[in-house]
Amino acid sequence: MSLNTQEKIRCPKCGTLNDITLWQSLTVSDSQDLKQELLSGKLNVLTCSDCGARALVPTPLLYHDEDKKLMISFMPTETAEEAQKQFASIKESSRQSGELNELCGYNLRYVSDYNSLLEKILIFDSGLNDKTVEVIKLMVLMQEPELAEKRSALFGKKYEDGSVEIMVQNLDDGAVFTSRAPAETYTTIHTELLRSGVKDISFDWEMVDKDYAAKLLGY
Numbered sequence: 001m002s003l004n005t006q007e008k009i010r011c012p013k014c015g016t017l018n019d020i021t022l023w024q025s026l027t028v029s030d031s032q033d034l035k036q037e038l039l040s041g042k043l044n045v046l047t048c049s050d051c052g053a054r055a056l057v058p059t060p061l062l063y064h065d066e067d068k069k070l071m072i073s074f075m076p077t078e079t080a081e082e083a084q085k086q087f088a089s090i091k092e093s094s095r096q097s098g099e100l101n102e103l104c105g106y107n108l109r110y111v112s113d114y115n116s117l118l119e120k121i122l123i124f125d126s127g128l129n130d131k132t133v134e135v136i137k138l139m140v141l142m143q144e145p146e147l148a149e150k151r152s153a154l155f156g157k158k159y160e161d162g163s164v165e166i167m168v169q170n171l172d173d174g175a176v177f178t179s180r181a182p183a184e185t186y187t188t189i190h191t192e193l194l195r196s197g198v199k200d201i202s203f204d205w206e207m208v209d210k211d212y213a214a215k216l217l218g219y
């Protein structure tokens with residue numbers, strides 16, 4: 001079930017008070033239009049009625065796709081330490097409520113930034129697994145290890161031939177280039193991960209990011 005609240009929020013640029021509908025939970029099966037709004041980066045984003053400025057409202061959102069057995073808990077945080085705390089508290093409250101039993105066969109993800117939320121939805125919608133994609137992203141970055149810390153990688157898209165596009169951005173000058181992993185590369189890595197014990201379902205909430213991939217690859 002999708003849930004929202006009505007709030008008044010001040011524009012960070014001009015100070016005008018705006019009415020906004022903030023969504024706390026989005027269930028895909030009853031809210032396809034909301035999902036499209038989310039994917040186009042408009043959900044829980046304030047567009048000021050006076051000056052037109054746009055600002056993300058830092059509000060938690062639970063994304064639930066019953067068909068794909070995917071649940072993503074997005075809780076915006078300022079720092080990595082704060083994200084770790086939120087992650088721990090989600091695991092704890094999930095354990096106490098016993099909800100994990102009802103989420104058998106699900107992929108459960110915690111993310112702390114909006115772009116990662118959108119990226120995960122696109123990855124699962126493409127029929128891919130984010131653990132494998134994170135490993136490919138890190139491998140792409142590590143092709144030039146001396147630059148890896150100054151770049152970020154993001155899932156682009158899956159082509160019809162099954163190849164996977166990764167977008168790499170230089171953090172300093174913002175330049176973007178793309179790298180393409182053939183379908184066989186994806187399949188090989190995915191098979192290797194499963195063989196090494198990585199699961200393609202979750203038994204608890206998981207944080208699948210660059211650090212996760214680094215641990216898998218032994219960096």
Ligand SMILES: [Zn+2]
Nearest residue numbers: 011014048051
């Ligand atoms: Zn404004």
